[in-house]
Amino acid sequence: MAIVTVRSLTLLMLQAVFLQAVLSQDIPYYMHRCERDAADVNDCLRYAANKLAGYIRRGIPEIGIVDVEPVVVDEISIALGSGPDGYRASFRNIEAYGVSNLSIVNVRSDIDSMQFQMTIEIPKIKATAQYQSSGVLLLIQASGAGEYWGEYEGVKAKTYFKATPYQGDDGQTYLTVDQTKMDFSVKEIKMGVENIANQNAIIREYDGFVVDAIDQVIRFLLLSPVCLPDAAMNLFINTNAQELLKEMKPQLRTKLTEHLHSFLQQLFDRIPVEQWLD
Secondary structure, eight states, X not given: OOOOOHHHHHHHHHXXXXXXXXXXXXXXXXXOOBOTTOTTHHHHHHHHHHHHHHHHHHOBGGGTBOOOOSEEEEEEEEEESOSTTOEEEEEEEEEEESGGGOEEEEEEEEGGGTEEEEEEEEEEEEEEEEEEEESEETTEEOOEEEEEEEEEEEEEEEEEEEEEEEEOTTSOEEEEEEEEEEEXXXXXXXXXXXXXXXXXXXXXXXXXXXXXXXXXXXXXXXXOSSOOHHHHHHHHHHHTHHXXXXXXXXXXXXXXXXXXHHHHHHHHHHSOGGGTBO
């Protein structure tokens, strides 16, 4: 029978400690590694994604992430109705705050094909933009420019991406994002425009965009001692916020999907698969 000496035990313990130290160095403080074959791998990936998101919110200079907000969208536009009096509006230099306060509530994955679907919830997003419009909207000649603001509560997004692994120069595995999709919904919306220049109220019904708010707008215009275009416009906007978001959504979804794709690629260019999958 072999006799295990105190010296041998000490050497074994030191080797174990050294091995653990090496392994721990492979996983940065902002990462969590999951067993790819584990039954609860999706729950583990959800935990890992939320951990990473928490550090991203504060910034991770080691991988080039410093300021994640505001999320900037260059421009989106909407068109309501047709013809020379059709309403057109554009929103430029959109800045959104609160996106980084997201939580990943569900993850589905096919690791063999590197496909992932995530459900994300964001409590509140605040946005500002430069607003410009032309045409007729209900009782208002809506040609002018001003400042747009929006508050979006209860934001829920579903995202999907597919990636292809490749071996980096350091021998580790990285991902190229091939495809990204997303859709979103908003539970409550408040938005409006301020400091509208070059806009005059006129009495004219706008054909082509039927809304339930028309009676409210008429009442507002008749009862208000002073007819302010800003106030009348904001009454219409907030009464029909979901409809207006529906008009904005196709362009907004495209822009946000581009942002998501770029951000995911930035992460996967800097974070090898070995740091989050075993």
